[in-house]
Amino acid sequence: MAISPSSIEQVIPGQGAMAQPSAAPARAKRRRFRFLANAKAATGVAILAGYCLLAVIxxxxxPYDPDARSGDVLQAPSARHWFGTTHLGQDIFSQILVGTRSVMVVGLVAGLLATILSILIGVTAGYLGGAADEGLSALSNVFLVIPALPLIIIVTSIVEQASDTLVALIIGFTSWAWGARVLRAQTLSLRRRDYVEAARATGERTGRIILFEILPNLTAIIASGFVGTVIFAVMSEITLAFIGISSVSSWNWGTILFWAQGQQALAQGAWWWFVPAGLAIALLGTALALINFGIDEFVSPRLRSGGRTRIRTADGRTARMRVGFTPVLAPARTVPSPRGKEVTK
Structure with a gap:
C-alpha cells in the first residue's frame, strides 16, 4: 500500500492537523497552561518554589538559633529536635533552614548571570557573523579555560569575608562560555531559515528578529544551560564549605557536612547529622532536573506525544508508529499483467 510523503504528519496533543484560523485563540490559551499541566514540570516548580520560600523565611x-548550644548532645531526631542535634547540642533542623538562603542565592544568581551572558554573546555571535562572530568566539574560548573553583579559592583566600554574592558572581562570570558556544552553533543553523529570512525581508530590526524569531527556538537549550549552571553553582558552594575553604561561621548545607565529617558523625552512628543535608541537596537537584525535562517535553512535539507519530495512508486510514522505527506496510501482492506475466505491486 503506497503512502504519499505529504500524508505523513505528526500529531500534537491538543492541536489538530488541519486547525482552522478561528481556533487560534483557544490553542494559544491551552499552550499557556500546558507547561504546568506537565507532571514533571509541575513537581519541579513546586519543589523549587518551596526552597525559595524557605530561603526567604x-x-x-x-525554632532555634543555629549557633546556640544546649545539653542535648548528639540526640537523635525527636519532637523537640526534628533532625537531631550536633556534638554541641545545636539544632540541625535550624541549621538547614538558615543555610537554605545561602545555597539558593549562590545557585540562582550564578545561573541567571551565566544564562544572560551566554544568550547575549552566543546568539549575537551566531546571528551577526563575520568579525563580531570571530571576536566573541575568541572571548568565549578564553573563558572556557578559566577554572571556576581554583579562582574562587584564590579570591576567598585574599578576601577575608567572601560573601555569597561574590562567590555567585565568580561562578556566573566563569560558567557562561560553554552555553554561549552551544547557542552560537544553534543560531548559525537558525538564521538562514525561511521565517528568519522573511522577517529580515520585511524590514524587521535585528533585535526583534533575535527576540521573537530565534530565541523561542532556543528555549530548551537555554533552560538546560540554566539548570546545569545552578547545579554546578550549588555543588561548588557546598564543596567549598565542605573542604573548609569558605567561611564556616555562616551556615549552609556544606557547612553542616563539614562539621559532621570533622566530628566523625558516621563513625559515631549520628546519621541524622549528614543525611538531612544530603537529602536536601539531592531533592534540589531532582527539582531542577524535572523542570528541565518538562521544558524539553513542552518545546518538543515528539516528546509530548510520547514518541509516537500518526501516519495517514492513501485510502484515508491512520496508523500510529513510534519515532525512529520504520512503519510496517502492507505486503506486496502480485497481479497479472496484460502480457500474462505477474507484476509485483
Missing amino acids: GPWVA
Whole structure:
C-alpha cells in the first residue's frame, strides 16, 4: 500500500492537523497552561518554589538559633529536635533552614548571570557573523579555560569575608562560555531559515528578529544551560564549605557536612547529622532536573506525544508508529499483467 510523503504528519496533543484560523485563540490559551499541566514540570516548580520560600523565611521560622548550644548532645531526631542535634547540642533542623538562603542565592544568581551572558554573546555571535562572530568566539574560548573553583579559592583566600554574592558572581562570570558556544552553533543553523529570512525581508530590526524569531527556538537549550549552571553553582558552594575553604561561621548545607565529617558523625552512628543535608541537596537537584525535562517535553512535539507519530495512508486510514522505527506496510501482492506475466505491486 503506497503512502504519499505529504500524508505523513505528526500529531500534537491538543492541536489538530488541519486547525482552522478561528481556533487560534483557544490553542494559544491551552499552550499557556500546558507547561504546568506537565507532571514533571509541575513537581519541579513546586519543589523549587518551596526552597525559595524557605530561603526567604528560613531564618525567621527556625525554632532555634543555629549557633546556640544546649545539653542535648548528639540526640537523635525527636519532637523537640526534628533532625537531631550536633556534638554541641545545636539544632540541625535550624541549621538547614538558615543555610537554605545561602545555597539558593549562590545557585540562582550564578545561573541567571551565566544564562544572560551566554544568550547575549552566543546568539549575537551566531546571528551577526563575520568579525563580531570571530571576536566573541575568541572571548568565549578564553573563558572556557578559566577554572571556576581554583579562582574562587584564590579570591576567598585574599578576601577575608567572601560573601555569597561574590562567590555567585565568580561562578556566573566563569560558567557562561560553554552555553554561549552551544547557542552560537544553534543560531548559525537558525538564521538562514525561511521565517528568519522573511522577517529580515520585511524590514524587521535585528533585535526583534533575535527576540521573537530565534530565541523561542532556543528555549530548551537555554533552560538546560540554566539548570546545569545552578547545579554546578550549588555543588561548588557546598564543596567549598565542605573542604573548609569558605567561611564556616555562616551556615549552609556544606557547612553542616563539614562539621559532621570533622566530628566523625558516621563513625559515631549520628546519621541524622549528614543525611538531612544530603537529602536536601539531592531533592534540589531532582527539582531542577524535572523542570528541565518538562521544558524539553513542552518545546518538543515528539516528546509530548510520547514518541509516537500518526501516519495517514492513501485510502484515508491512520496508523500510529513510534519515532525512529520504520512503519510496517502492507505486503506486496502480485497481479497479472496484460502480457500474462505477474507484476509485483
